[in-house]
Amino acid sequence: MFLNVHSSYSLKYGTMDIPTIVSNARALGIRQMVLTDINNSSGAIEFIRECFKQGVAKAPDEVQAGNIPYQLKPIAGIEFHKEGQLLYFGIAKNKEGMRELNEFLSIRNIEDEILPNAAPSFENAFIVYPFAKNFNRKLKFNEFVGIKSSQLNFLYKHPLLQQPERLVVWHPVTVGNRIEHRLHEYLRAIEMNTLLSMVPDDAKCSLDEVLITEEALKLKFETFPFIVENTQKLMDACDLSVYFEPQVKSKNRFAYTKEGEAFDQVLLRRIAYKGLAYRYGNDHSVARARMEKELKIIEFKNYCAYFLITFDIVRYAMGRCKFYHVGRGSGANSIVAYCLRITDVDPIDLDLYFERFLHEKRTSPPDFDIDFAWDERETIQKYIFKKYPKWHVAFLGTMSTFKDRAVIREIGKVLGLPKEEIDSFTDPAKERENHQNATYRKLVAVHQHMRNMPNQRSIHAGGILISDEPITYYTALDLPPKGFVTVQWDMYEAEAIGYEKFDVLSQRGIGHIREAVQLIRQNRNVEIDIHDFKKFKADPKLNKILREGQPVGCFYIESPAMRQLLKKLKCEDYLTLVAASSIIRPGVASSGMMKSFIERYHAPDKVVYLCKEMEEQLKETYGVMVYQEDVIKVCHYFAGLDLADADVLRKAMSGKYRSKLAFEELVNKFFYSARLQGHSEELITEVWRQISSFAGYSFSKAHSASFAVESYQSLYLKTYYPKEFMVAVLNNYGGFYSRWVYVHELQKTGAKVHLPCVNNSDEVVNINENEAYLGFIGVQGLENKFITQIPLERKRNGPFKDLEQFVKRTKITLEQAILLIRLGALRFTGRDKKTLLWEIYNYLGHKQKRIDAAELFNIESKAYSLPTLENSALEDAYVELELLGYPLNFEMFDFLKTSYRGEIMAADLSENVGKTVRMVGNYVCEKTVHTIKNTKMWFGTFLDANGDFFDTIHFPNTTPVYPFKGKGCYLILGKIVEDFGFPSVEVLKFAKLEIHMNPVAGN
Known part of the structure; x- marks a missing residue:
């Protein structure tokens, strides 16, 4: 009914x-x-x-x-x-x-x-x-x-x-009842962006x-x-x-080839064994045995088409497009994926288990994560959508909910509350005070009712579905602004229906690598095989940078926390970097596993293993289960579970198993099987305790290994071609730090970095030998059409000869011309800024006719003599700060009223451990964390006057409510402490230093 x-x-x-x-x-x-x-x-x-x-x-x-x-x-x-x-x-x-x-x-x-x-x-x-x-x-x-x-x-x-x-x-x-009808009214008001009382009756459902x-x-x-x-x-x-399907069947495309699944198996074997010869040669018996084992499971689980489609995507990217990619995630556990060049991680070298990716008992679909440069991914997506028929390919959707407390603002608006009151309700600092307010409690109560409800549909970051039958049997499709059709449900529903997604993702780190290789080819005529990873990981120069913890600009290893960890571990090899990439994750660090790993790393002879099997399987990580693969190994070699059951148990312990009864059966199987191995009940119980405590925090080793490979590639480029690498980092919008940090790093390479110039700059940063010019992108307030048009006009018709010609050829507006003059982008004219600002009004002033019509003859304007107009370095620095976000040729320290630069420099920290010192640092970044007592503490990163990094710790009892006051230089009083060889400053007092004001401020 x-x-x-x-x-x-x-x-x-x-x-x-x-x-x-x-x-x-x-x-x-x-x-x-x-x-x-x-x-x-x-x-x-x-x-x-x-x-x-x-x-x-x-x-x-x-x-x-x-x-x-x-x-x-x-x-x-x-x-x-x-x-x-x-x-x-x-x-x-x-x-x-x-x-x-x-x-x-x-x-x-x-x-x-x-x-x-x-x-x-x-x-x-x-x-x-x-x-x-x-x-x-x-x-x-x-x-x-x-x-x-x-x-x-x-x-x-x-x-x-x-x-x-x-x-x-x-x-x-x-609705479910009258209370939900009221909730329905709130939802309608939010949807219509109107007051609750103003929602018309025909926009609401009736009470019945x-x-x-x-x-x-x-x-x-x-x-x-x-x-x-x-x-x-x-x-x-x-x-x-x-x-209805009692056992969910895969809905993905069944066959890659027109001939069908049987031919897919033949094709996959042929390509895989060809890749085996490329990766291992023809006489690697271990690799051949591993290959055969994997292919049998892939064929049994009907995943041949999935591997071939992924291979086709990678082949298109590497071949026709010359794109660089990174295959990461658990797919890197597969030797077939390695030989198909989907990943660059050698699973034999790292003892990676294929069962972490796929096994005969796996019910949930695995997927490959393929990363491309941020500006190349769309090309790959278009290829996929063009290759497969309409209704058979679509993006995954996502479903956001009302969980975000910002929804309280929306609820306040529909109730007609004034903006000031709503602002106070969304201020975290007033949380305790707000709970005393009846109106706030009402808002929170409404939010509690709606917080888990779907709010809006959107598009997944990179998941693509390729379906055998039309996807429209299962969903209608949307067309979000990105222009790719998208299903109306998320990855969890896709998995429940039987779809395995193809993750085509992007990251800026790949853009750094790609552009650096291109710049090196153009500027130095050197061709680099960036996939020659075996060469990179054995290079002592690269490992020296790792050990010193100074890989700024390098993917995944440049953050303050990672730099500290690398230095604490004295990391100088690939395997240690793989481990570091895993233990740096928040869950691992907060559980105490990271500290335990560092302690054991420095004293391996003092590690006590529970039994022989634990020592054999966990010796690489000193008895700490750093990786998900470690959990699988212990379950297999200690308890005797087969690798498939071991992975199922690993997944269950990480909270991804829905059946409590099935999980309990697996636990019982673990204990029963371990007893059959002859282990004591006490030992089995302790091993199980360690497994269950580690499993929720452990990370895929293959994923860490993929990150580590990319980190080494970045390290290689930074070490041997630092100028080109840092330009590439800047042109791909940096990484962890603000843009000025990377400009500073480029200057440290010995490159002469120039302000934007209309006769030398492009849209992005360019470099020729030792001369680098900042691009027009990044100049705040400069319109996109002029960012593109100025370098394009110069390349078409030659350099600009003077201000008048620049105005005529670019048809620039007065406001935009003033912006470029203030930044010094027209210094090629030989005239100072203030003279140019005076002259620009001759061409574009309010009483002057705009010079935007084509001329039959090039008639030069009369030149006028002006008195000398003074311009200070401090004034220029403030302009750069305004228009670039940082001063290029004026240190932040030079803004200070004081000449004091601290008692010691960052390079002297290790020699002064235990001492209380004063330092002056230029603020780089900060990180806020919550303590066990729910108080806040901070970690800061600064540069000293020599351009070297140092780090600070701000404990709650020595720190004001919020210690940092934005960019600038700070005077720091603190005690130097050292943790596993990494020095930092425990801050006792902390204050921002006064600066010279802009000499033209207020004019």
């Missing part, structure tokens, strides 16, 4: 999630219902699955066998709205009907077409129009009119009585849009029994049981 049920996927409209709808229907004895969310089918398959999951309905054969006395039959469809008004809702008769409805909506979303007032004639879907007094037209074979019980009086002499078989019961369901018993609903239509019969016939004609 319930043809029109809304879930919370009817965004900012419905209030009940799907499990609640199903459980409420079950409690009321409802036999069948239709989920029809507004302009989406996000919850359709989840609804069908939830009905079976809750035991309300089972597989069709079980129902027919009479094993189940009661069944809730799930039916799905879509409610179509235009400009907030209901047009009609569609109900799928079967799987084909679901596809018809999804594609009808998808076409409108993709083509940005308005929904028609009348629906098309679907072959496998019903359409229900809302009843209206003036409804008067002949209905098609698949069309009905839904009438509410409150509208039955209007049927008297209504034209629809001439088509009585077309009338059905319409009882929309939107709740679930009731079928008997109660039929009673409302007792004078029109034929309407109930029509409704029953419609619902009985629907069957979506095909969507």
